[in-house]
């Protein structure tokens with residue numbers, strides 16, 4: 379009897395609903411389609427300088443509680459209306475978390491946060507939330523981490539990130555080259571910009587790679603290349619990179635590589651030394667750079683939730699604190715509102731005359 383040669387480390391396999399069946403169960407409504415089309419177009423126009431505003435990707439580090447996400451979204455919608463002439467708000471709806479080692483990998487992977495890994499439920503819950511948000515008129519963003527999940531969810535997304543841990547990955551560059559929205563590439567976790575610049579060169583090119591189609595069949599995916607890649611500065615190696623010198627260095631690097639001078643600053647992660655309460659200071663610094671004539675900063679990212687901080691996932695989930703992140707710490711709603719209103723007040727006169 380020959381010994382087993384395959385799947386030695388695989389415990390089980392389970393066939394999932396196909397992307398097209400999930401779409402049939404939860405189709406894109408007209409109102410949702412309008413939100414996504416408007417969201418994507420607005421961001422493209424900001425990157426092309428046809429729209430004078432800046433866009434701000436803002437919201438929880440990760441979504442674990444759909445009710446809290448909807449509560450946050452209602453607040454964001456009201457705030458959005460107050461600042462929409464200057465700042466275009468895009469909600470962070472992050473379902474897939476890249477972990478430095480191990481940990482909860484997000485709502486799609488483990489929606490009940492109990493290691494039951496009900497991915498089929500995660501896809502349903504995630505799509506339903508994205509649909510509800512799109513119907514409310516809220517443009518959404520996510521981290522495109524898993525190369526299969528875009529088939530299920532990306533029709534509802536207006537902006538995507540490729541994270542610091544995957545910017546150098548060919549798989550993620552290939553995937554991003556086929557995404558229908560603009561994509562921000564983070565600098566590496568060590569603060570290095572080269573990986574993001576190389577990613578931008580790669581993502582704008584056509585690629586052919588293995589993927590799945592709507593019917594779930596393994597397919598050769600041929601992409602045309604995505605012309606709307608840009609860099610996201612998030613700091614690294616214990617050092618921030620949002621200061622005017624780092625921004626000037628980034629501009630020079632983009633110029634040398636003949637890439638569009640489009641920079642987003644992530645106010646969180648290493649740019650705030652992982653201290654969420656420092657995010658308003660980072661944002662204020664970036665806003666001042668724009669006031670002083672910077673032309674390349676087109677967007678910001680902010681990790682914000684209803685309540686401040688973060689919490690470990692308790693074994694008894696009834697102990698979870700409402701509206702508090704279970705991944706990175708976030709600023710609370712009051713601080714969020716003040717930060718965005720301040721940004722609006724400072725930028726409202728200058729942005730229309732920026733370029």
Ligand SMILES: O=C[C@H](O)[C@H](O)COP(=O)(O)O
Nearest residue numbers: 475476477478479481705706
């Ligand atoms: O933004 C989220 C986190 O910084 C990222 O997922 C890494 O988290 P970890 O270092 O806690 O695993």
Ligand SMILES: C=C(OP(=O)(O)O)C(=O)O
Nearest residue numbers: 439541542543564612647
């Ligand atoms: C994981 C994230 O960021 P980074 O890739 O910069 O660590 C994030 O924005 O959720």
